[in-house]
Amino acid sequence: MVYNSIRAKMVQEILSRLEEVFPDRLELKFSSPLELLVAVILAAQSTDKKVNQLTEKLFKKYRSCQDYLKAPLEELERDISSINYYKNKAKFIKSACQQIMERFGGQVPDSMEALTSLPGIGRKSANIILYNAFGKNEGIAVDTHVLRVSQRLGLTREKKPEKIEQDLMKIVPREQWGKFSNLLVLLGRYICTAQKPKHQECPLYDLCPSREL
Structure with a gap:
């Protein structure tokens, strides 16, 4: 003690x-909980600088979970192909958006349990999202x-x-x-x-x- x-x-x-x-504050650039969630998924095994370069254009095209879900997987893969492990990350993003729509009314959840139930989001990522998007210290x-x-x-x-x-x-x-x-x-x-x-x-x-x- x-x-x-x-x-x-x-x-x-x-x-x-x-x-x-x-x-x-984070060096990842975002303007909504969804943008931060996507950025955090993309940031695994990559740098914030590279993610920011990618999301500057990505976030203009994809503004909601529906936008990610409407796009064919191959299209999303192409859009994030400059990042490491882009194929897996594209699947995580689409699956997370699907669950956000089906289970959370289209809004990124703001609890540890809910966030860590989403594909591509572990405890570290959930902590980042909870504090920087929602002001919560979990x-x-x-x-x-x-x-x-x-x-x-x-x-x-x-x-x-x-x-x-x-x-x-x-x-x-x-x-x-x-x-x-x-x-x-x-x-x-x-x-x-x-x-x-x-x-x-x-x-x-x-x-x-x-x-x-």
């Missing part, structure tokens, strides 16, 4: 410093950046995303779960990189037990 108390105090300092450097999205940064900061000793999430949820106040994930993603993407982290640019340098690595 003492260990968690120390880490909880550290978390508040981390949040305070990162908020001065990064915005509390968990902490642990992607590769959050995993790496939280380990380097000594906030967790776990290696699996689901266990890391549980550790972080114990020390980050619930109302800050989504923000915490967004900020750590940006820190990991631009400063605390996997290779050659930019220690001298890091606002958390003096707090980080891994700074000499």
Whole structure:
């Protein structure tokens, strides 16, 4: 408990410093829950930059679940063929839209249970959608950046995303779960990189037990 108390105090300092450097938002571009859901599906094994380049045109053509369902699978595949695993992702998008129409009245659901029942949406993706589209904190999205940064900061000793999430949820106040994930993603993407982290640019340098690595 003492260990968690120390880490909880550290978390508040981390949040305070990162908020001065990064915005509390995704780099994925979207203007509706459906757009974010599609973008999140497309982002698996790809970069936000590449997804944004694709969706700039895609979201002008497909504005509703009906639009995705009307298009033949082969057409949607062509429209997203610049992205990795586009055939599987096209199937996920169409299946998710079908279920949204049949089970949720055409509206992207705003609960963890409902979102994770959709094809292509796991817990991490659901956390991203819930916070960034609906302002709900149901968990902490642990992607590769959050995993790496939280380990380097000594906030967790776990290696699996689901266990890391549980550790972080114990020390980050619930109302800050989504923000915490967004900020750590940006820190990991631009400063605390996997290779050659930019220690001298890091606002958390003096707090980080891994700074000499």
